[in-house]
Amino acid sequence: xxxxxxxxxxxxxxxxxxxxxxxxxxxxxxxxxxxxxxxxxxxxxxxxxxxxxxxxxxxxxxxxxxxxxxxxxxxxxxxxxxxxxxxxxxxxxxxxxxxxxxxxxxxxxxxxxxxxxxxxxxxxxxxxxxxxxxxxxxxxxxxxxxxxxxxxxxxxxxxxxxxxxxxxxxxxxxxxxxxxxxxxxxxxxxxxxxxxxxxxxxxxxxxxxxxxxxxxxxxxxxxxxxxxxxxxxxxxxxxxxxxxxxxxxxxxxxxxxxxxxxxxxxxxxxxxxxxxxxxxxxxxxxxxxxxxxxxxxxxxxxxxxxxxxxxxxxxxxxxxxxxxxxxxxxxxxxxxxxxxxxxxxxxxxxxxxxxxxxxxxxxxxxxxxxxxxxxxxxxxxxxxxxxxxxxxxxxxxxxxxxxxxxxxxxxxxxxxxxxxxxxxxxxxxxxxxxxxxxxxxxxxxxxxxxxxxxxxxxxxxxxxxxxxxxxxxxxxxxxxxxxxxxxxxxxxxxxxxxxxxxxxxxxxxxxxxxxxxxxxxxxxxxxxxxxxxxxxxxxxxxxxxxxxxxxxxxxxxxxxxxxxxxxxxxxxxxxxxxxxxxxxxxxxxxxxxx
Amino acid sequence: xxxxxxxxxxxxxxxxxxxxxxxxxxxxxxxxxxxxxxxxxxxxxxxxxxxxxxxxxxxxxxxxxxxxxxxxxxxxxxxxx
Numbered sequence: 001x002x003x004x005x006x007x008x009x010x011x012x013x014x015x016x017x018x019x020x021x022x023x024x025x026x027x028x029x030x031x032x033x034x035x036x037x038x039x040x041x042x043x044x045x046x047x048x049x050x051x052x053x054x055x056x057x058x059x060x061x062x063x064x065x066x067x068x069x070x071x072x073x074x075x076x077x078x079x080x081x082x083x084x085x086x087x088x089x090x091x092x093x094x095x096x097x098x099x100x101x102x103x104x105x106x107x108x109x110x111x112x113x114x115x116x117x118x119x120x121x122x123x124x125x126x127x128x129x130x131x132x133x134x135x136x137x138x139x140x141x142x143x144x145x146x147x148x149x150x151x152x153x154x155x156x157x158x159x160x161x162x163x164x165x166x167x168x169x170x171x172x173x174x175x176x177x178x179x180x181x182x183x184x185x186x187x188x189x190x191x192x193x194x195x196x197x198x199x200x201x202x203x204x205x206x207x208x209x210x211x212x213x214x215x216x217x218x219x220x221x222x223x224x225x226x227x228x229x230x231x232x233x234x235x236x237x238x239x240x241x242x243x244x245x246x247x248x249x250x251x252x253x254x255x256x257x258x259x260x261x262x263x264x265x266x267x268x269x270x271x272x273x274x275x276x277x278x279x280x281x282x283x284x285x286x287x288x289x290x291x292x293x294x295x296x297x298x299x300x301x302x303x304x305x306x307x308x309x310x311x312x313x314x315x316x317x318x319x320x321x322x323x324x325x326x327x328x329x330x331x332x333x334x335x336x337x338x339x340x341x342x343x344x345x346x347x348x349x350x351x352x353x354x355x356x357x358x359x360x361x362x363x364x365x366x367x368x369x370x371x372x373x374x375x376x377x378x379x380x381x382x383x384x385x386x387x388x389x390x391x392x393x394x395x396x397x398x399x400x401x402x403x404x405x406x407x408x409x410x411x412x413x414x415x416x417x418x419x420x421x422x423x424x425x426x427x428x429x430x431x432x433x434x435x436x437x438x439x440x441x442x443x444x445x446x447x448x449x450x451x452x453x454x455x456x457x458x459x460x461x462x463x464x465x466x467x468x469x470x471x472x473x474x475x476x477x478x479x480x481x482x483x484x485x486x487x488x489x490x491x492x493x494x495x496x497x498x499x500x501x502x503x504x505x506x507x508x509x510x511x512x513x514x515x516x517x518x519x520x521x522x523x524x525x526x527x528x529x530x531x532x533x534x535x536x537x538x539x540x541x542x543x544x545x546x547x548x549x550x551x552x553x554x555x556x557x558x559x560x561x562x563x564x565x566x567x568x569x570x571x572x573x574x575x576x577x578x579x580x581x582x583x584x585x586x587x588x589x590x591x592x593x594x
Numbered sequence: 595x596x597x598x599x600x601x602x603x604x605x606x607x608x609x610x611x612x613x614x615x616x617x618x619x620x621x622x623x624x625x626x627x628x629x630x631x632x633x634x635x636x637x638x639x640x641x642x643x644x645x646x647x648x649x650x651x652x653x654x655x656x657x658x659x660x661x662x663x664x665x666x667x668x669x670x671x672x673x674x675x
Contacts, residue, residue, distance in 0.1 A: 439614070508654075509632055515657045516650075581621035584668060585629075585661045594660070 010208065027174030027218075034167025034214050038080060040140075041160030045078050046356065047153020055575075057091055061101040064325065068318070071108020079116055079164075079213065081109040081244070085262075090353035092258040096362060099258065099329050103265045107318050110241075110269065114311040116213050117237075120168060120220050121303035130169035136162030149438050168217055175225035189232065195281055198232040199274070202239020203246070212244035216310070220303050230302045234281065237310050238274050245270040256350055257338040264332050273317030287312060343374060344422040349429045357441045360433045361576060364448050367426050368455075369570050374418040375455045376495070379559065381409045382462040383469065385492055391499060396492050400485070408470060411463040419459060423452055444576045447583070451569035458562035465555040468548050479540045483531075483549055487556050490524060494560040502571050510571045514564050515587045521560050522592060528553055619672050626665045633658050 018025040056070060075081045085106060092102045123129070136158050143155025189197050206215045216237060223233045245267045277284060288309045289299070297304045321328065341347070348366040353359040380387045386403040394402075430449050433441075465487075472484045494517065501513040532549060535541045541549070568586055572579040636655050643651050 509628060511661065512629075512632065512654055512657055515661065516654055519653065519657065577617060577621045578624055581618065581625045584622070585625060585665045587657065587660055587664070591660055591664060 023174050023177040025174075026170050026177065030167045030170030030172075030174055030221075031209065031214055031218060032167070033163050033170060034217060035209060035211060037160045037163030037165075037167055038211060038213065039160075040156050040163055041078065042080050044153045044156030044158075044160055045080070047149050047156070057087065057105075058096060061097045064100060064104045064322075067097075067101040067104025068108040068111075071105040071110075072112040073108075075109040075112025076115040079113075079119075081113045081213075084109045084112070085266075087356060087359070089259045089262055090350060090356055090359045090363075092262060093256050093348065093350040093353065093363070095348060095366065096359075099261055099265075099332070100325060102258070102262050103325060103328065106262060106266050107269060107321065110266075111311070111314045111318060113213060113216075114307070114314050117216050117220060117307040117310045118304075120217050121224075121307045128169075129165040133162045133165035133169065136165065168221065171218060171221040172224065175221050175227050194232055195235045195238075195278055198228075198235035199239040199242065199278065202236035203243040204239075205236075206240045206243025207246050212240040215240040215243065220306060223306060224303050230305065231285070233302070233306050234285065234309050235278075237306060238277050238313065241270050241313070242274050257336055259350070261332040261336050264336060265328055268328065269317055269321050272320060273313065276316065276320060277313050284309065284312065284316075343418045344420070346370075346422060346425045346429075349425060354429075354433055357433075357438070358576070360429075361441065361444055361448070364426065364430060364433075364445070365570055367422075367429075368448060368451055368566075371419065371422050371426060371452060372455055372566055372570060374422065375459055376499075378409075378411060378414045378418060378459055379462045380495060381406070381414070382411045382459075382466050383488055383491055384408055385488075385495070390492060390496055396489060396496070399492060400489060408466075411459065411466060415459055415463075419456070423456060426452055440576055440580070443580065447569050447580075451566045454562040454565045454569075458559045458566075461555040461558040461562070465552050465559070468552050472548075477541070477545070479535060480545050480549070483535075483541075484552070486528075487549075487553060491556055491559060494521065494563060498563045498567055501567055505571050505573055509582070510567065510573075511582050511586045514567050514571075515592075517560075518564060518587065519592055521557070521564075522589070525553070525557055615672055619669065622665060622669050622672070626662060626669070629658055629662055629665070633662070 014028060017028065056074075059066070061067065071084060075084050078084065088097070088102050088105045088109075091097045092099065097105075140155045140157070140159025140162055143151050144159060146152055146155065202215060202219070205218070206212045209215060219228065219233050219236045219240070222228045223230065228236065249263050249267055288305055291312065292299070292301075292305050292308050295308065297308065346367055347370055348363045350363065353363045377387055380390055384403055384406050386399060386406060389399045389402050427449065430445055433445065469484055469488060472480050475481060497513075497517050501508075501510060501517065504513065532546060532553075536543070536546045568583055572582055574582070633655065636651050636658065640648065640651050640655070
């Protein structure tokens with residue numbers, strides 16, 4: 001209800017403002033162009049996230065100071081803490097970084113945003129940046145129309161920066177012109193009442209604009225035009241930080257538990273910092289004066305002093321919260337518990353990763369491994385094998401023996417419980433990964449999608465094989481019984497080998513181990529053919545039994561080959577391009593015979 | 595260098611197919627390097643291995659050699675095209 005009313009109210013207020021004041025129109029247009037520039041900048045940086053940014057992020061998980069530095073540097077370079085937050089949430093959800101590392105990055109990102117204030121106050125207001133904006137927009141838009149994703153990304157970044165500059169220019173011009181008609185500074189409120197009121201205004205402005213960066217630029221341009229007092233501007237900056245928290249909390253409502261925990265940490269950080277800053281606002285102002293004098297900032301250069309305040313304010317937050325980070329993590333983990341999940345519910349797929357190529361691929365790969373684990377259980381139980389014994393180092397003959405007493409499962413039922421919906425979710429997610437994905441990503445998505453298909457086919461082959469395994473296990477004909485036992489033993493061996501290949505992926509190159517298994521499988525298949533032919537020739541089995549055995553050895557072969565294909569798609573540990581090159585070197589039947 | 599040559603070099607440099615090929619060559623070389631490193635490990639292990647372990651290592655050695663042969667052939671076709 002409230003949500004439905006907000007938009008028309010904002011439109012009405014803005015329309016009324018445009019009608020009564022052309023200067024207000026100019027300021028609002030400046031804000032709108034600035035926000036558009038930020039969107040363009042984010043779009044541009046996303047083109048470069050498929051690699052470098054993610055690789056860097058992976059390396060910032062071991063030490064807290066590294067996470068913090070990553071947050072500061074990436075936000076400074078991209079001037080967008082929201083993009084850094086999105087990447088952090090998606091990495092956290094995909095299980096690639098810890099919550100402590102994620103919180104470190106978010107704290108760093110908070111400090112990184114303060115560089116925006118420095119840039120605008122120190123450069124944006126002192127140089128005629130609109131002169132740079134126009135060529136940047138022109139060049140940027142030309143690049144946006146290029147085919148290459150990297151050039152397109154560079155275009156969005158260039159155009160985005162151009163729009164940011166243009167937005168700042170319009171805001172500055174608007175406030176300058178506004179000064180001649182209305183003096184907003186006359187509405188300044190002194191004392192703690194003013195601090196509270198302007199903190200609230202800053203907060204509301206940020207919630208409406210969905211960007212603390214835009215609010216801060218608006219505050220700085222207004223301050224430069226003396227439309228707000230310095231004291232009130234400080235309170236507005238505190239409000240902007242609080243406002244961004246509300247935006248993050250709203251954004252995290254639809255995400256998983258990790259996203260909510262991260263938003264919780266962000267909220268606690270900003271609330272604690274704001275509370276301390278408001279409580280000690282006058283002491284902080286003195287500190288800003290001293291720091292400004294030390295840095296050579298003129299006493300009346302309030303815009304730069306605001307940047308100093310913003311930096312001190314966020315640094316204070318980090319200094320305050322950093323010693324309690326582990327406590328904070330424990331608190332968040334205790335308060336926000338993950339919802340109970342069934343075995344078929346996705347664990348790694350999340351909305352935030354969809355727009356980031358590498359992260360999306362990682363999430364899909366992990367989810368497919370989850371599907372593979374579920375399928376492994378269905379296949380082993382379908383073949384009446386004890387999974388825990390199979391995963392141990394117990395000799396295979398003993399595994400078969402201890403498995404005799406196991407109950408025979410209904411594969412269809414297991415498929416519906418543990419496989420079907422998970423596979424559907426993965427397929428749906430793959431189809432939703434952004435269509436602009438480059439060829440490398442598209443090829444990898446194809447490989448991943450196919451590995452899901454191989455998993456399903458292996459289960460279906462197990463279902464077909466299961467019928468005769470049960471049937472011939474109880475017959476008196478020892479020869480046939482033995483052949484089926486051999487088939488089962490062979491599959492147990494393959495299942496164990498595949499798991500060992502996965503476990504040793506960082507020791508033995510996966511393609512070497514998988515090809516080794518392929519060679520063994522081929523040799524055993526040929527041996528089985530010879531044995532079968534002998535049995536038929538010597539009339540030890542009848543033609544009907546022979547046909548069943550031939551069909552079932554085909555199913556066994558299908559299961560084993562499917563598992564090998566799944567391994568070559570999911571067990572490789574390097575980046576997409578190296579994994580693809582590794583798969584190119586895998587031996588096919590012709591190479592093995594050569 | 596003439597202008598024509600310079601232009602053709604530039605075209606080759608920015609051509610997406612060429613870029614893709616160069617990238618593929620780089621990654622293929624990386625995988626071959628990895629295989630060579632593993633081959634070295636096999637050779638070292640063979641010095642002390644015996645019985646089943648030795649047979650397994652010899653099998654792996656044959657596979658690695660075949661993969662290297664396949665990789666070199668692929669590399670050659672990519673660089674001479």
